[in-house]
Amino acid sequence: xxxxxxxxxxxxxxxxxxxxxxxxxxxxxxxxxxxxxxxxxxxxxxxxxxxxxxxxxxxxxxxxxxxxxxxxxxxxxxxxxxxxxxxxxxxxxxxxxxxxxxxxxxxxxxxxxxxxxxxxxxxxxxxxxxxxxxxxxxxxxxxxxxxxxxxxxxxxxxxxxxxxxxxxxxxxxxxxxxxxxxxxxxxxxxxxxxxxxxxxxxxxxxxxxxxxxxxxxxxxxxxxxxxxxxxxxxxxxxxxxxxxxxxxxxxxxxxxxxxxxxxxxxxxxxxxxxxxxxxxxxxxxxxxxxxxxxxxxxxxxxxxxxxxxxxxxxxxxxxxxxxxxxxxxxxxxxxxxxxxxxxxxxxxxxxxxxxxxxxxxxxxxxxxxxxxxxxxxxxxxxxxxxxxx
Amino acid sequence: xxxxxxxxxxxxxxxxxxxxxxxxxxxxxxxxxxxxxxxxxxxxxxxxxxxxxxxxxxxxxxxxxxxxxxxxxxxxxxxxxxxxxxxxxxxxxxxxxxxxxxxxxxxxxxxxxxxxxxxxxxxxxxxxxxxxxxxxxxxxxxxxxxxxxxxxxxxxxxxxxxxxxxxxxxxxxxxxxxxxxxxxxxxxxxxxxxxxxxxxxxxxxxxxxxxxxxxxxxxxxxxxxxxxxxxxxxxxxxxxxxxxxxxxxxxxxxxxxxxxxxxxxxxxxx
Numbered sequence: 039x040x041x042x043x044x045x046x047x048x049x050x051x052x053x054x055x056x057x058x059x060x061x062x063x064x065x066x067x068x069x070x071x072x073x074x075x076x077x078x079x080x081x082x083x084x085x086x087x088x089x090x091x092x093x094x095x096x097x098x099x100x101x102x103x104x105x106x107x108x109x110x111x112x113x114x115x116x117x118x119x120x121x122x123x124x125x126x127x128x129x130x131x132x133x134x135x136x137x138x139x140x141x142x143x144x145x146x147x148x149x150x151x152x153x154x155x156x157x158x159x160x161x162x163x164x165x166x167x168x169x170x171x172x173x174x175x176x177x178x179x180x181x182x183x184x185x186x187x188x189x190x191x192x193x194x195x196x197x198x199x200x201x202x203x204x205x206x207x208x209x210x211x212x213x214x215x216x217x218x219x220x221x222x223x224x225x226x227x228x229x230x231x232x233x234x235x236x237x238x239x240x241x242x243x244x245x246x247x248x249x250x251x252x253x254x255x256x257x258x259x260x261x262x263x264x265x266x267x268x269x270x271x272x273x274x275x276x277x278x279x280x281x282x283x284x285x286x287x288x289x290x291x292x293x294x295x296x297x298x299x300x301x302x303x304x305x306x307x308x309x310x311x312x313x314x315x316x317x318x319x320x321x322x323x324x325x326x327x328x329x330x331x332x333x334x335x336x337x338x339x340x341x342x343x344x345x346x347x348x349x350x351x352x353x354x355x356x357x358x359x360x361x362x363x364x365x366x367x368x369x370x371x372x373x374x375x376x377x378x379x380x381x382x383x384x385x386x387x388x389x390x391x392x393x394x395x396x397x398x399x400x401x402x403x404x405x406x407x408x409x410x411x412x413x414x415x416x417x418x419x420x421x422x423x424x425x426x427x
Numbered sequence: 428x429x430x431x432x433x434x435x436x437x438x439x440x441x442x443x444x445x446x447x448x449x450x451x452x453x454x455x456x457x458x459x460x461x462x463x464x465x466x467x468x469x470x471x472x473x474x475x476x477x478x479x480x481x482x483x484x485x486x487x488x489x490x491x492x493x494x495x496x497x498x499x500x501x502x503x504x505x506x507x508x509x510x511x512x513x514x515x516x517x518x519x520x521x522x523x524x525x526x527x528x529x530x531x532x533x534x535x536x537x538x539x540x541x542x543x544x545x546x547x548x549x550x551x552x553x554x555x556x557x558x559x560x561x562x563x564x565x566x567x568x569x570x571x572x573x574x575x576x577x578x579x580x581x582x583x584x585x586x587x588x589x590x591x592x593x594x595x596x597x598x599x600x601x602x603x604x605x606x607x608x609x610x611x612x613x614x615x616x617x618x619x620x621x622x623x624x625x626x627x628x629x630x631x632x633x634x635x636x637x638x639x640x641x642x643x644x645x646x647x648x649x650x651x652x653x654x655x656x657x658x659x660x661x662x663x664x665x666x667x668x669x670x671x672x673x674x675x676x677x678x679x680x681x682x683x684x685x686x687x688x689x690x691x692x693x694x695x696x697x
Binding site: 188306310312324347370 | 560567568583584585598599622625632634638641643645654656658660664666668681682683684685686687688689690691692
């Protein structure tokens with residue numbers, strides 16, 4: 039009797055002398071079988087010993103399920119014998135279980151009786167165990183969180199964690215949890231995690247110590263060439279807000295913000311809001327009067343205008359600036375509010391809610407508190423604040 | 428620390444003076460050209476002239492706008508050259524290198540729109556068939572009305588920091604398409620915005636005004652050949668999102684429900 043080390047993903051065996059009529063079989067390869075996939079995997083069974091020159095078509099194989107109550111979701115069937123290898127298709131649609139199979143082989147001596155018959159040894163018994171991949175997920179760590187990936191597939195999961203300013207930064211450790219609970223060395227060759235850093239079969243890492251390490255890393259678990267179907271993606275995100283002020287007073291100053299995120303992590307931002315990952319500035323609408331009792335200079339509130347990209351700052355350049363790392367969730371929550379202000383801008387008031395107040399508010403929306411917006415906020419004061427704090 | 432109120436009032440007075448000077452100077456710079464653009468904007472043979480690797484954004488004529496003089500300043504780590512004393516506007520936008528629509532036929536409508544925008548804007552700039560709209564502070568955009576196409580073009584120049592050029596190249600194009608000849612009913616499904624990279628002129632973003640399709644382009648980076656992200660609104664919060672790499676290989680294609688995507692899964696409550 040030979041144990042098979044197996045998986046959902048299942049495994050291989052070595053069977054010898056399981057002959058009837060003189061053919062020994064040697065089942066040497068690993069059988070890959072993904073759990074609940076309805077697919078088939080192939081185990082090859084090779085003659086370990088047989089008289090030479092036995093025509094392949096005379097070799098016969100028998101694979102029998104020995105379970106008392108064979109499950110409907112298990113089956114095996116003989117396939118063509120070719121080049122000394124008999125391919126057997128196994129189908130598994132069940133969960134992690136162990137099944138017994140009897141494997142034996144013989145050749146047809148009736149058609150060519152100059153081959154002498156072998157002994158009538160009993161067929162070998164093989165155990166096939168489905169190895170179930172329960173999960174692929176990172177170890178808990180500070181700032182790491184799982185978010186809904188929105189595709190409705192429970193087999194795909196997404197985790198986010200910011201890049202770290204610490205050195206050395208704590209890496210993300212991703213592990214595959216499997217049943218039965220095999221150790222790293224017990225996991226059959228060809229089985230294991232794909233993705234991340236390292237070569238271990240059950241654990242990998244993702245570095246997060248610098249901006250260049252931002253981005254996404256996808257982890258899967260393969261059983262040979264069979265995908266377990268689980269996919270976990272870890273996004274190490276690099277999100278920042280830059281706050282800028284042009285403190286020149288010739289002719290006027292200006293303040294604005296820029297929200298930045300690494301390319302991969304933008305995939306976690308709705309297409310509607312991705313265009314706010316750029317420069318954002320606030321102005322009075324161009325039709326508002328500057329002079330007169332109802333003018334901007336008189337402190338009258340006029341319709342505002344939220345502008346993006348280059349229009350957010352025109353040809354201003356910052357005499358004061360500072361960048362802050364920001365977290366994913368505050369950013370995600372802020373973007374719909376920014377969108378709302380873009381589509382329905384607040385009123386601009388030179389004294390109460392001007393471009394500098396707006397930039398300060400953008401910082402607050404993503405969790406960054408800078409200058410106190412009380413009173414009249416000027417680009418000059420803001421530039422000074424950003425440079426000195 | 429905030430400045431004292433006295434200082435703020437002084438600053439505001441100086442600012443107001445600058446603005447008044449600015450406003451007084453503005454009328455002489457406004458030159459509405461009512462010349463119509465009569466020819467159709469797009470030729471079929473130009474349909475593939477779309478996402479340009481290097482839309483050559485040429486410049487620049489010095490406008491009459493007197494703007495500002497600034498001494499050496501820094502922007503991040505980049506030392507900005509002595510600031511140009513005058514503002515500029517682009518004089519043309521043209522394409523000299525193209526990427527065919529190899530990614531997918533589903534990008535064809537976007538390709539047509541971008542091609543249309545580039546050809547139209549190039550003609551508008553060369554003919555100076557636009558009005559300058561001076562804005563608060565130093566933001567400038569140009570507008571041109573094409574009644575034949577029921578389209579109002581807004582061209583926003585941009586600033587190439589490294590070259591110290593101000594407003595010399597086209598940064599973005601907004602096409603507001605109307606469904607009537609009197610230009611009263613905007614058709615958001617045909618209106619769109621094109622954003623270009625200031626340094627290369629290549630397409631960065633495209634979106635229809637009603638956001639039924641968006642395209643975002645990431646240029647080649649240190650570790651990748653670039654990406655193109657296409658998003659198509661399928662209704663509600665459901666979007667089809669497709670990504671190609673910079674050489675046209677399909678990277679991913681997913682349908683996401685953005686009502687839940689990105690929402691934190693709280694395991695501690697389970």
